[in-house]
Amino acid sequence: MEKFTTLTGVAAPMPIVNVDTDMIIPKDYLKTIKRTGLGTGLFAEMRYNEDGTENPDFVLNQPAYRNAKILVAGDNFGCGSSREHAPWALMDFGIRCVISTSFADIFYNNCFKNGILPIVVTEEDLDKLMDDAERGANATLTVDLEAKEIRGPDGGVVQFDLDDFKRHCMLNGLDDIALTLEKGPSIDGFEKSYAETRPWA
Template structure:
């Protein structure tokens, strides 16, 4: 998993409450178990018109936000079904962080397992960041995970809390497999000892 240390990028404003996982990646894209290629389906029901062309009113289709790395979203982001395809689609599009006042638990956990940083802030801080995000090409935020702060384009700083273990995993780029591989020496030693004690197994 790619390490998350400091991220500087354009933040796209999505002031919508209760954005669920079906809005993030609709059910027709769930046939694959590949983590790549899902970016084209991200928010597809809002991103595309009925004829398949881009909806010019949708934020990620606007020139300033096409390469957004951060979403600033309304309350209860990621609610609905527990599909892991939702963080996969965000990551494949290029989004590495989502800022909101609250997240659905399963989506929140899935983000950390896939290298996305979900940041929970107060409503007052979200209002400031949403205002920053409406500046188009100037809507650049810097997220410093080590310092646990978000720096705005005018030098304002928003602090955020994060579980220390999850912070460690993101900083080191460790998903569940990476955490297990840290114990490889002990696992190999156990397997060698077990094989010697039970050669018939």
């Protein structure tokens, strides 16, 4: 998993509450178990018209936000079913950070396992960040995980809190597999001892 230390990029505003995982990646795109290629289906029902053409009114189709790396979203982001394809689609599109006042628990935890940083802020701070994000090409935010702060284009700073273990994993690029591999020497030692004491097993 790629390390997350400091991210600077365009932030796209999505002031919609209760964005569920079916909105993030519709069920038609769930036939694959690959993590790549899902970016084309991200927010497909809002992003494309019925004939397959782009909806010019959707934020990620607007020139200023096509390369957005950060999403500033409404309350309860990622609710609905537990599909892990939702963070896969965000990551494949290029979004590494989602900021909201709250997230659904399963989606929130899935983000950390896939290299996306979900940040919870107060409603007041979200309003400030949403205002920053609505500036189009000038909507550049810097997310500093080490300092646990978000810096706006005008020098404003929003502090956020995060569980120390989750922060450690993101800073060091550790997913569940990498965490297990860190215990490699201990696992090898156990296997050797087990084989010696139970050779028949």
